[in-house]
Amino acid sequence: MLSDFDDIELEEKFDYIVLCNVFEYTKSFVKSENPYVDYLNYLKGFLKEDGVIFLALSNRLGLKYFAGFKEEHTNQLFAGIKEYFNTDSIQTFSKTEITKIIEKAGFSNYKFYYPYPDHEFPQILHTDKLINTILDKGIYRYRNERILFFEEKKLDLILSEEDLSQYFSNSFLIEIRSSDNDYPTDDMDFIKIATDRKEEFNTYTIIWSNGKVSKSPLTSKANDHIKRMFEGRKNDIGKIRCLNSEMKGNSLYYDLLKQSSYEYLLLDAVVKKDKEKFFKLIESFYAAMFYNSFESDEYATEEFLKIFKVKSDIKFHCHEKSNWDLNFNNLFLVDGEFTAIDYE
Numbered sequence: 001m002l003s004d005f006d007d008i009e010l011e012e013k014f015d016y017i018v019l020c021n022v023f024e025y026t027k028s029f030v031k032s033e034n035p036y037v038d039y040l041n042y043l044k045g046f047l048k049e050d051g052v053i054f055l056a057l058s059n060r061l062g063l064k065y066f067a068g069f070k071e072e073h074t075n076q077l078f079a080g081i082k083e084y085f086n087t088d089s090i091q092t093f094s095k096t097e098i099t100k101i102i103e104k105a106g107f108s109n110y111k112f113y114y115p116y117p118d119h120e121f122p123q124i125l126h127t128d129k130l131i132n133t134i135l136d137k138g139i140y141r142y143r144n145e146r147i148l149f150f151e152e153k154k155l156d157l158i159l160s161e162e163d164l165s166q167y168f169s170n171s172f173l174i175e176i177r178s179s180d181n182d183y184p185t186d187d188m189d190f191i192k193i194a195t196d197r198k199e200e201f202n203t204y205t206i207i208w209s210n211g212k213v214s215k216s217p218l219t220s221k222a223n224d225h226i227k228r229m230f231e232g233r234k235n236d237i238g239k240i241r242c243l244n245s246e247m248k249g250n251s252l253y254y255d256l257l258k259q260s261s262y263e264y265l266l267l268d269a270v271v272k273k274d275k276e277k278f279f280k281l282i283e284s285f286y287a288a289m290f291y292n293s294f295e296s297d298e299y300a301t302e303e304f305l306k307i308f309k310v311k312s313d314i315k316f317h318c319h320e321k322s323n324w325d326l327n328f329n330n331l332f333l334v335d336g337e338f339t340a341i342d343y344e
């Protein structure tokens with residue numbers, strides 16, 4: 001349908017209305033004293049009783065803009081931070097500002113998600129419950145050029161410790177609900193989407209409010225990958241044990257660990273410039289990983305070469321079965337014991 005927004009006439013009501021990179025331009029097509037409030041009110045009339053508006057837009061106080069990225073709408077540094085000085089057609093908002101607009105439009109039931117690296121190509125969706133607890137913000141990968149004022153990751157660690165990350169998230173995805181009823185997404189506290197690999201490895205992970213974590217295939221081709229992970233729980237690596245899990249349908253479920261990840265412990269030592277603690281953590285990891293290993297140059301099985309392509313003549317420390325995804329973000333210390341949560 002080709003029409004101006006204010007001329008659309010429809011009898012249908014909808015489950016979802018999606019506004020991605022649209023709301024920022026509202027004052028250019030809604031002529032009123034409160035264009036953003038009035039626009040949400042207008043859209044409310046198209047929703048079913050339990051309908052949802054998904055509002056995705058940049059945070060004008062996003063950390064990446066302080067760190068040297070140009071604002072996408074103007075291609076200028078600090079444009080949103082300066083409230084788009086000399087620009088009449090565009091406006092983005094801080095968390096507090098967009099919250100006030102939503103509530104003035106008569107919505108009382110809404111949920112904030114914080115997409116990383118941003119809302120256009122998200123890898124991770126944080127929520128208010130865990131954004132300052134789980135430090136996984138994915139890879140800082142953007143399409144724009146930048147000036148490197150500082151590395152975002154270190155400052156984001158400090159913001160998390162101060163319970164401030166939600167205010168400096170690069171983007172918002174807001175689920176604005178038309179009723180006060182319960183919604184299926186109420187119990188979702190964290191979502192991670194793995195689509196930057198081959199289709200047979202595409203999965204998504206959800207942390208649920210009941211303390212469970214699910215890992216599910218995004219496509220039917222990834223079903224076998226989830227099943228292999230389930231089988232992988234039986235294989236400890238050195239002194240690193242795999243967290244127990246269970247299968248429900250095509251999804252893998254395990255308990256959420258409350259401890260900080262090993263990555264957090266390492267980054268915390270870096271931020272605090274505690275070199276002794278940092279190297280002690282690294283040495284403990286190596287001791288656990290190499291425990292009961294053997295040196296061999298006969299590791300290049302047909303399955304190994306299918307994935308890694310080449311074999312070296314050097315002897316390496318090996319286990320009969322090794323964890324291919326043993327990065328520090330997937331590693332925890334539980335009662336003094338190394339525990340892995342992602343065992344491919």
